[in-house]
Amino acid sequence: MTDTDVLTNPGADRVKKIAALATRAGRRKQGRFLAEGPQPVREALALWLRRWEDGSAVGPLPQLDALYFTAEALEAHPDVQALLDRARGLLFDPQDPVPRASKFFLREATAEVVAAMGDAETSQGLVAVGRIPRGEADLSPLESAQLAAGLLGLKDPGNVGTIIRTADAAGAGAVVLAPGTTDPWAPKVVRAAAGSHFHLPLFAGVDAEELVTSVRAQGTRVLAADGAGEVALTDVERPGEPALWLFGHEAHGLSAEQQALADARVSIPLYGRAESLNVATAATVCLYSTAMAQHAGAPHAGGSSGGADR
Known part of the structure; x- marks a missing residue:
């Protein structure tokens, strides 16, 4: 897994699939949701790291499925960059015990692509895709x-x-x-x-x-x-x-x-x-x-x- 290629096509199928998560039908079909902006992305990364660095994250919480970012957004939010650097150490280490199914897709994208993925009126250059927890009936x-x-x-x-x-x-x-x-x-x-x-x-x-x-x-x-x-x-x-x-x-x-x-x-x-x-x-x-x-x-x-x- 690498994140060296930059996504540049706002009309790509991957972008359309993520944009569909703005609708209830899209979320229901894919079992995923959008989390846009620095604060939700920061918390999504922090939760993923708690799961795989020390195992402290438990309970029916969302799992990070994919993360898209612009270079400008990371420059503007160095704390997100720091979390992402820690996550990369786990994602791309062949000796790391993180199961393949629990790793998330990571890719840089242009501002136009990130804006096309999201639902916010003004994109902030950071979009995460999370997996909606299942087992809602278990209270x-x-x-x-x-x-x-x-x-x-x-x-x-x-x-x-x-x-x-x-x-x-x-x-x-x-x-x-x-x-x-x-x-x-x-x-x-x-x-x-x-x-x-x-x-x-x-x-x-x-x-x-x-x-x-x-x-x-x-x-x-x-x-x-x-x-x-x-x-x-x-x-x-x-x-x-x-x-x-x-x-x-x-x-x-x-x-x-x-x-x-x-x-x-x-x-x-x-x-x-x-x-x-x-x-x-x-x-x-x-x-x-x-x-x-x-x-x-x-x-x-x-x-x-x-x-x-x-």
């Missing part, structure tokens, strides 16, 4: 999760991606998406999540009742975020207990049937004149309310909340 990672998010019917890709990113930042063990929710592997969702697809398990197409039954069997409380909820977030009892938060459709919220699945319907106090909160903002408040209660007194670990995306 065993939820057994040890102290915090999880359930998305029931959310449609906006930006909201879904933001909630995935927030759940990751809050230390959640998984995000579960019920039927009717936007595909978590769609390019706009992946961009909004800023690399979090490579950090925590995502389970799509899981029936809400099945989800609730599974977590409740582990002693996890089920809390429904509801603007008309009878319990204020500030009054939730035992806020640090393991919790699954349910979030509903942007306009309609959770249905009566979905609300009935929860142990409590929780509202966020509004101190100003806004009618309501965007669902992604509400999810941030709810998930962090639980996370901070669970980590009260624990030393801070992680990145800054105020830094811009790299």
Whole structure:
């Protein structure tokens, strides 16, 4: 395997096949998804290296299948270049134990080719292709999760991606998406999540009742975020207990049937004149309310909340 040839034809079959991953049909057929830009590519490489350098990456997370880059993009992002250099050491070492099926295709391409592959309005010169994890019906990672998010019917890709990113930042063990929710592997969702697809398990197409039954069997409380909820977030009892938060459709919220699945319907106090909160903002408040209660007194670990995306 080498990466010496530069891809120069935007109309090549390989390029068209990757571009097809912008569609649900293309992702379903190929079992793969697009991850564009420096942050998702950085996290895809870091995950691959954790798997094969020290074996620390476990769980149903995506596997890196291919990576395309422009020389200019690597020059602009030396940290990605450094990760790529480490990966090359494993990819091209004939003595290395990485199985052939687990190696990823690596190729430099022109800016026109990378732009044709991707879905973003403005290409940043880096495109990864990941394999969508299989075994979505296996909810065993939820057994040890102290915090999880359930998305029931959310449609906006930006909201879904933001909630995935927030759940990751809050230390959640998984995000579960019920039927009717936007595909978590769609390019706009992946961009909004800023690399979090490579950090925590995502389970799509899981029936809400099945989800609730599974977590409740582990002693996890089920809390429904509801603007008309009878319990204020500030009054939730035992806020640090393991919790699954349910979030509903942007306009309609959770249905009566979905609300009935929860142990409590929780509202966020509004101190100003806004009618309501965007669902992604509400999810941030709810998930962090639980996370901070669970980590009260624990030393801070992680990145800054105020830094811009790299």
